[in-house]
Amino acid sequence: MSSTIGTQTRRRTGVVVEQVVRRFGDRVVLDHLDLTITDEELVILLGPSGCGKSTLLRLLAGLDRPDGGRVEVPARRAIVFQADRLLPWQRVLRNITLGLYGPDAEQRARDVLAEVGLAGRERAWPKELSGGEAQRVSLARALVSEPELVLLDEPFAALDAITRLRMHDLVRALRSKHHAAMLLVTHDVDEAIALADRILVMCDGRIGATHPVQLSAADREASVAREELRSALLNDLGIAGHH
Numbered sequence: 001m002s003s004t005i006g007t008q009t010r011r012r013t014g015v016v017v018e019q020v021v022r023r024f025g026d027r028v029v030l031d032h033l034d035l036t037i038t039d040e041e042l043v044i045l046l047g048p049s050g051c052g053k054s055t056l057l058r059l060l061a062g063l064d065r066p067d068g069g070r071v072e073v074p075a076r077r078a079i080v081f082q083a084d085r086l087l088p089w090q091r092v093l094r095n096i097t098l099g100l101y102g103p104d105a106e107q108r109a110r111d112v113l114a115e116v117g118l119a120g121r122e123r124a125w126p127k128e129l130s131g132g133e134a135q136r137v138s139l140a141r142a143l144v145s146e147p148e149l150v151l152l153d154e155p156f157a158a159l160d161a162i163t164r165l166r167m168h169d170l171v172r173a174l175r176s177k178h179h180a181a182m183l184l185v186t187h188d189v190d191e192a193i194a195l196a197d198r199i200l201v202m203c204d205g206r207i208g209a210t211h212p213v214q215l216s217a218a219d220r221e222a223s224v225a226r227e228e229l230r231s232a233l234l235n236d237l238g239i240a241g242h243h
């Protein structure tokens with residue numbers, strides 16, 4: 001089966017995935033999966049453990065190739081993982097400037113560090129940071145190159161509930177500044193409702209259900225529409241009745 005991965009050269013493009021197949025041995029993990037993400041859209045991917053969410057993200061990041069189908073992604077992409085993956089032997093600022101070029105690289109890194117609320121921590125070592133601070137640095141590192149697509153693989157799963165809520169506020173603020181499309185994987189239905197423009201539920205190697213979220217900020221916190229969406233998502237995930 002043929003496969004193609006293209007990077008788009010047009011400015012301001014989203015993601016197009018058509019009929020993508022990925023197998024590991026006999027196991028078909030992605031089974032003719034289709035997905036599109038438009039410019040600046042924040043899409044949340046929910047799905048049971050092992051359904052292929054990280055596999056899909058790795059394909060979009062260019063870290064893996066499909067066995068079939070077509071993947072079209074913007075040229076400038078960044079990925080944020082659950083664990084921060086900072087280099088422990090480099091200070092915070094250097095972790096952000098690594099791979100950046102140009103006379104303004106350091107200033108850009110300082111600016112984005114300030115945006116994530118860590119101005120003044122440029123010379124800290126990664127081991128001196130809390131979990132939430134380390135993930136802020138990871139976000140800063142992802143955004144400093146002004147990507148058109150940011151892929152986030154359970155970025156807040158290891159954080160405590162209050163820190164996670166702060167990170168949601170931060171994601172909202174960063175979105176309005178950086179205008180990137182985002183695809184965020186989570187197991188947390190409430191996180192999905194809090195952040196998404198659209199929620200996708202993955203099952204059997206495909207996108208099984210799509211839920212656009214057109215709720216106001218207040219309705220995302222508490223409303224009948226929110227509870228209906230939450231029930232629908234739990235039902236899609238096969239865990240209705242456990243909430």
Ligand SMILES: Nc1ncnc2c1ncn2[C@@H]1O[C@H](COP(=O)(O)OP(=O)(O)OP(=O)(O)O)[C@@H](O)[C@H]1O
Nearest residue numbers: 024025027029047048049050051052053054055056
């Ligand atoms: N490199 C690989 N070699 C063999 N099998 C793999 C490889 N990568 C993933 N798999 C398998 O593909 C399936 C999907 O894995 P993936 O990590 O994409 O799931 P996931 O939905 O992200 O799961 P979780 O929510 O638990 O992180 C799993 O059964 C996994 O064992």
